[in-house]
Amino acid sequence: MSAKEKTLKEIFESYESLKEICDAGKKRIKRGDHDFAQKLGMSPKAMKKDKDKAVKVYFDKLYERIEEHYALELISTFEGLMFDQFGDTAGVIKGIVKSGYERMQKKNEHTPLYLSASSFIKTKEDIRSLSGAKNILEKQISEELHEELKEIIAYRNWLSHGKNYGKRSGIEEPKVKLPIKDIYGTLMRIIEGSDRTSL
Numbered sequence: 001m002s003a004k005e006k007t008l009k010e011i012f013e014s015y016e017s018l019k020e021i022c023d024a025g026k027k028r029i030k031r032g033d034h035d036f037a038q039k040l041g042m043s044p045k046a047m048k049k050d051k052d053k054a055v056k057v058y059f060d061k062l063y064e065r066i067e068e069h070y071a072l073e074l075i076s077t078f079e080g081l082m083f084d085q086f087g088d089t090a091g092v093i094k095g096i097v098k099s100g101y102e103r104m105q106k107k108n109e110h111t112p113l114y115l116s117a118s119s120f121i122k123t124k125e126d127i128r129s130l131s132g133a134k135n136i137l138e139k140q141i142s143e144e145l146h147e148e149l150k151e152i153i154a155y156r157n158w159l160s161h162g163k164n165y166g167k168r169s170g171i172e173e174p175k176v177k178l179p180i181k182d183i184y185g186t187l188m189r190i191i192e193g194s195d196r197t198s199l
Helices: 003-030 034-041 044-049 050-105 114-120 130-138 144-164 180-196
Strands: none
Touching: 003 034, 003 050, 003 180, 034 044, 044 050, 050 144, 050 180, 130 144, 144 180
């Protein structure tokens, strides 16, 4: 397992651990531990009125926040890992272009814009976001994975810029909320593919 895969795996395992802790807390409250429920900030009035409903509402909201937090953490970490790889790749390509142009110059071959040749290469600063990077990744991954990545990006954009800010230009709520397990699986498959093909 590569260092990149380990990084994402640790985030996913942290998510699973936190969910297990929440599941245990939910069971504890359902068994009647009212002191623990109050420590979590659950309303005693709501608990007396309809305990099952109060527990469900509280934990549904908590699970949703955990899902969204870990979705953003997985995606932003993946983005950083990809940008590091893009930067390394851009550096190698720049070196190839520079040395190739130098050889052509020495042979008196035509080298248009000799001094500016390396500026034709995209860097990670030129890409700026995962949305911009998906075109580069498109050549490295299957069409199915590329479609899944587009869904993940749309979901991330909604979480980051749409959900908590009302309707914002062009950012619609996704039809399907992506489970963490699916996001993790897709990002791992992209990393495995990019590692194999030396992106």
